Amino acid sequence: MGLPMLALAGFVVYLSFAGADIADERERRQFEESLKIEEAKRISAAVVEVTLARQGQAKAEVERLEKEGLGATSTGNATSRPTSSSSVSSTAGSGTRPQARKGAAGAVNGKLASGQSLFGALTAHELSISQIQPAINSLSTIFDFRKSRPKDRYEAHYDARGNILELRYQRNLEVVYVAKRGKEGKYAASKQDVPVKSKVVSIGGTVRGTLSRAIIDAGENQKLVSKFIDIFAYDIDFGSDTKPGDTFRLVFEKVYIEGKMVRYGNILAAEYKGVKKSMRAYRGGDGGYFDETGQSLRRMFLRNPVKFARITSKFGKRLHPVLKTWKQHNGVDYAAATGTPINPIANGTVLFAGEKGANGNLIAIQHPNGWVSYYAHLSRFGKIKKGSKVTQSMVVGYVGSTGRSTGPHLHLGVKRENGEFVDPLTIHSTRSVGLKGDKLRQHKRRVKEMIRKLDMTRIRPPSKGPEEPMPVGGDDMGGFEDKPATSGKPQKTTPHN
Numbered sequence: 001m002g003l004p005m006l007a008l009a010g011f012v013v014y015l016s017f018a019g020a021d022i023a024d025e026r027e028r029r030q031f032e033e034s035l036k037i038e039e040a041k042r043i044s045a046a047v048v049e050v051t052l053a054r055q056g057q058a059k060a061e062v063e064r065l066e067k068e069g070l071g072a073t074s075t076g077n078a079t080s081r082p083t084s085s086s087s088v089s090s091t092a093g094s095g096t097r098p099q100a101r102k103g104a105a106g107a108v109n110g111k112l113a114s115g116q117s118l119f120g121a122l123t124a125h126e127l128s129i130s131q132i133q134p135a136i137n138s139l140s141t142i143f144d145f146r147k148s149r150p151k152d153r154y155e156a157h158y159d160a161r162g163n164i165l166e167l168r169y170q171r172n173l174e175v176v177y178v179a180k181r182g183k184e185g186k187y188a189a190s191k192q193d194v195p196v197k198s199k200v201v202s203i204g205g206t207v208r209g210t211l212s213r214a215i216i217d218a219g220e221n222q223k224l225v226s227k228f229i230d231i232f233a234y235d236i237d238f239g240s241d242t243k244p245g246d247t248f249r250l251v252f253e254k255v256y257i258e259g260k261m262v263r264y265g266n267i268l269a270a271e272y273k274g275v276k277k278s279m280r281a282y283r284g285g286d287g288g289y290f291d292e293t294g295q296s297l298r299r300m301f302l303r304n305p306v307k308f309a310r311i312t313s314k315f316g317k318r319l320h321p322v323l324k325t326w327k328q329h330n331g332v333d334y335a336a337a338t339g340t341p342i343n344p345i346a347n348g349t350v351l352f353a354g355e356k357g358a359n360g361n362l363i364a365i366q367h368p369n370g371w372v373s374y375y376a377h378l379s380r381f382g383k384i385k386k387g388s389k390v391t392q393s394m395v396v397g398y399v400g401s402t403g404r405s406t407g408p409h410l411h412l413g414v415k416r417e418n419g420e421f422v423d424p425l426t427i428h429s430t431r432s433v434g435l436k437g438d439k440l441r442q443h444k445r446r447v448k449e450m451i452r453k454l455d456m457t458r459i460r461p462p463s464k465g466p467e468e469p470m471p472v473g474g475d476d477m478g479g480f481e482d483k484p485a486t487s488g489k490p491q492k493t494t495p496h497n
């Protein structure tokens with residue numbers, strides 16, 4: 001095939017990618033959205049149950065009211081008791097704001113609205129400011145209210161005089177901060193752990209398209225997918241190394257409150273058997289992951305800076321789809337949806353974070369031994385600035401399509417201490433230190449049990465139904481300077497693995 005034909009073929013491929021991009025992106029969003037809704041439903045159901053169970057008096061109160069036909073169903077989540085039906089009032093414009101009734105004991109509860117403080121929320125319930133203040137002051141000795149977020153839960157019980165007897169504040173499902181009124185109106189604050197139960201479960205499945213899809217088909221969600229990918233992130237690129245027929249098995253914990261699952265605990269053991277790569281990982285006592293022999297799976301460089309991405313362009317000379325000229329591509333392109341979080345490939349210090357010509361929004365990170373990594377075309381930055389220390393687990397920025405780019409993707413470039421760009425996919429870095437002595441002996445005991453569990457786990461056959469699509473994006477980035485990349489010596493396009 002002559003060069004013009006090749007160019008034409010490249011152009012056609014490019015066009016069909018661009019077309020697929022829009023539809024794929026929409027479907028993917030819908031899919032993600034449905035996941036989020038499901039998750040939210042599950043969590044809110046759990047919260048309601050927990051709150052109800054902890055209300056004690058309040059719950060009994062509600063039941064009593066319901067018997068009397070005065071159930072607070074029309075006033076949202078209030079459980080206050082009116083002294084007489086005529087005293088029920090509502091503020092202008094909002095008929096649902098539950099209020100503390102004067103002259104009667106009761107309770108109010110709710111979730112913080114966006115931008116609302118606990119103080120604001122309680123005053124909106126018309127609790128007296130002179131009562132709210134000391135209760136909140138007491139809580140603030142054990143909880144930093146600057147960390148308050150919308151949807152944090154609160155609950156206040158008051159007596160007939162309007163004294164707040166107990167104020168409860170729940171930052172998450174598992175911890176409640178409580179201020180209790182003692183004698184002479186003094187409050188004592190305490191932190192209470194909600195009792196949780198953790199159950200060890202295992203799943204196994206077969207990949208047909210993406211790993212995400214396969215794990216979700218096994219009845220779990222994206223959060224577990226993330227945890228799984230994190231474990232193998234140094235060795236397996238789940239965007240490009242996964243092939244139909246690959247299998248996985250997982251032994252992990254599910255955390256329950258009052259019978260409802262609220263989150264995943266730790267993954268205790270994980271297995272991936274692939275055409276390209278097969279591995280097993282076991283959690284060590286310190287939280288890291290190791291192989292059977294106690295060798296750490298952690299390396300200096302992460303395999304991939306984005307979890308859910310596909311490599312659309314590798315390092316080296318390539319025929320540019322639009323310009324139809326041969327250009328050096330000094331990095332790897334990962335196609336991912338706009339907003340996908342980016343982790344640095346190694347710990348380091350931010351050298352640059354800002355806009356830079358064709359790179360669009362760019363981050364440069366300095367690593368040990370003179371290595372520098374570059375992240376281009378970002379939609380926005382994480383909480384970093386020049387000089388920030390970053391770790392592999394931090395989000396430094398988000399995928400975008402700023403600068404010279406044809407669609408949302410991350411361009412990753414890696415430079416050695418001698419100033420040469422290298423293929424990020426061929427960097428081999430040594431593993432972190434493994435387990436020794438007692439720790440190794442303990443690990444080997446745990447591994448024995450985990451091998452048994454993994455081996456017993458049934459691998460589900462691949463599911464039918466639509467596959468989750470991935471977005472596409474690309475660029476013609478030769479380097480990270482404002483001037484185009486110099487031709488230099490030819491680089492071989494070594495595919496990884």
Ligand SMILES: [Zn+2]
Pocket residue numbers: 313329331332333410411412474475476477
């Ligand atoms: Zn690129």
